[in-house]
Amino acid sequence: MMKFLLVVLIVALTVCCQKNMDEDHLAAVGNRKIKMVMESVHDPIIRAGQFESSQKLSKNSFFYESYFDNKGRLVSRNTFNLKAVLVSKIVFHYDKHGNNVESLVYHSDGSLSSKSVRKFDSLNRLVELHELDAFEKIISKKVTTHDSLGQRIFTTYERINSRLVKSLESIFDNNENNVANYYFSNGTLTLKETQTHDITGNLLETIQYYPLEGTPTIIRFKFDEQNNKVEEAVLKNNLVTTKTIYRYDSKNNLTETFRYGVQGTLEAHHRYVFEFDADSNWTKQIDLFNDRPTSVLVRRIEYY
Numbered sequence: 001m002m003k004f005l006l007v008v009l010i011v012a013l014t015v016c017c018q019k020n021m022d023e024d025h026l027a028a029v030g031n032r033k034i035k036m037v038m039e040s041v042h043d044p045i046i047r048a049g050q051f052e053s054s055q056k057l058s059k060n061s062f063f064y065e066s067y068f069d070n071k072g073r074l075v076s077r078n079t080f081n082l083k084a085v086l087v088s089k090i091v092f093h094y095d096k097h098g099n100n101v102e103s104l105v106y107h108s109d110g111s112l113s114s115k116s117v118r119k120f121d122s123l124n125r126l127v128e129l130h131e132l133d134a135f136e137k138i139i140s141k142k143v144t145t146h147d148s149l150g151q152r153i154f155t156t157y158e159r160i161n162s163r164l165v166k167s168l169e170s171i172f173d174n175n176e177n178n179v180a181n182y183y184f185s186n187g188t189l190t191l192k193e194t195q196t197h198d199i200t201g202n203l204l205e206t207i208q209y210y211p212l213e214g215t216p217t218i219i220r221f222k223f224d225e226q227n228n229k230v231e232e233a234v235l236k237n238n239l240v241t242t243k244t245i246y247r248y249d250s251k252n253n254l255t256e257t258f259r260y261g262v263q264g265t266l267e268a269h270h271r272y273v274f275e276f277d278a279d280s281n282w283t284k285q286i287d288l289f290n291d292r293p294t295s296v297l298v299r300r301i302e303y304y
Helices: 005-015
Strands: 034-047 050-057 063-068 074-080 086-094 100-107 112-120 126-133 138-146 152-160 163-172 178-185 188-197 203-209 217-223 229-236 239-248 254-260 266-276 282-289 292-303
Touching (some): 050 282
Antiparallel strands (some): 034 050, 034 063, 074 086, 086 100, 126 138, 138 152, 152 163, 178 188, 217 229, 266 282
């Protein structure tokens, strides 16, 4: 995964609202292929008792332009500030199999900021990733090895105090399910995480164990027939501390979340209201927290 903040911001905005867009690809709901998506966050306002969205962008927010090729692959992403000045640009390159093999991050003046280089095996599995700064110095790297059972181990190294230090070790089974994660800080194990999946690859349970704590945290998940996550429960000492329920519309857009506390009382309710274009792709997503509007995500979509 890319670690640049601007990438994380737009990915978070998009993934939380539409499940069929990931970091590198976008699949349109309608028949036409998407060429460009412009996204911006606005404040909600009430006028004459009616809910509207401000024409201005929210304070301290950015707006983004994401361009896709005719195969639905993300080829570039531009980030602008509130004054519509370019902040950064990311360019994505792919191999003949559609794997994202290189990502280049540029400053607003066009100079290179950093880049990520990825290698894939014959099964199109990511086996190596290097993140480098503008001077080709490695910021972090991920490499693949295999254990005695043939399971793939993906190890992440981060540069700390001029040397690369192991920060994460992820283990994948023969079905490419991430079954275990080991997190390290300065060579010391800080968190062990084991995971189980169903036959379709959906994550059913995560057990987190912190060496300094005696009681593990268990997180359990449930999914519907469309593989949408519909429930997440967090347990400690066999007691459910929080439970979150998720609801979706017919297009698999997340529409509601309900979070309950240890006594089963409702602690938070998020509701997402959408507006759609003629191609059934959403152009506005309103976030309401406990029935109060908090933000509006607006998208302008161009098609091929």
